[in-house]
Amino acid sequence: MGLFFSNPEYLLAQRTDSISYNNRKICYWGSYGLGYATGMYLLYQAWYKDYKHSDFHWFDDRFEWCQMDKAGHAFSSFHLAKASFNGLKWAGYTDQKARVWSSVSSFFTISSIELYDAYSAKWGASFSDLIANAAGSALFYVQNTSQRSPINLKFSFHTSTYAAQRPDALGKYWYEKILKDYNGQTYWLSLNLHDCGIEKSPQWLNLALGYSAERMINGTSNSPYRQYFLSLDFNAESIKTKNKWIKTILKTFNLIKFPFPAVEFSQHKFTGHGIYF
DSSP states (O other): OHHHHHSHHHHTTOOTTSSOHHHHHHHHHHHHHHHHHHHHHHHIIIIITTSOBOSSOBOOOTTSGGGHHHHHHHHHHHHHHHHHHHHHHHTTOOHHHHHHHHHHHHHHHHHTHHHHHHTBSSOOBOHHHHHHHHHHHHHHHHHHTSSOOOEEEEEEEOOOSSGGGOHHHHOSSHHHHHHHOGGGEEEEEEEETTTTTOTTSOTTEEEEEEEEEEOOSSSSOSOOEEEEEEEEEEOGGGSOOSOHHHHHHHHHHTTBOOOEEEEEEETTEEEEEEEEO
16 A cells, blocks of 8 residues: 555546546545555454454553564554655645655554554553654654655564564564564664755665664563664655656655665674665
């Protein structure tokens, strides 16, 4: 559904003026609802179906997993708002209405996952998750009000040795590990230097600040440690093209941190990486 929201008028194989705005709004919200239902079903199958249910309850998990799950919530909310904005603009909404609706809908869409947690005996609804969701949506909203958007949130993943020790929680198959194994995930704050005011910097060049953690078998034990990264990044959307398929692919690719050399700070020391992903 992210591809649809990024460039819906092309993926629907319609000319911009061939569908009335009312019909486009119906098409957008109908597709959003279908995508939401599909995504929630797949998430339930991948994460929740094998765990016992319980009554609605809250759980304070803000100190677990070195807050990697919170980074994931903010990342998801930010990009859902960003993609939804494109879809709402296509549907005929003004910039301000699209900005508000995309921010609000992304917050409530991602936050609805808390219902799964709330009725799961293993977890519980989390206030800190809601705060992370709000932060991602707010970052999009604030940045979208300016002429430049120098900040992008990105994701990278590499396999870790920890998933094999607890595949039920960290994933057995590669697609489960990408979602569940926080040891292999890194979240990046990617800053476009040109849009930050350094006019001589090429528009494709970003400076990336990364956050990850290691040695996590469960939420709190096993003495996990945090990792901080400094690296360069590639801004895929700086490539100019009139081909809407290519433009959509570039927008989607821009969620992923491009492999570059990186400097890591963790456990009170610096470590260099020839290529980090």
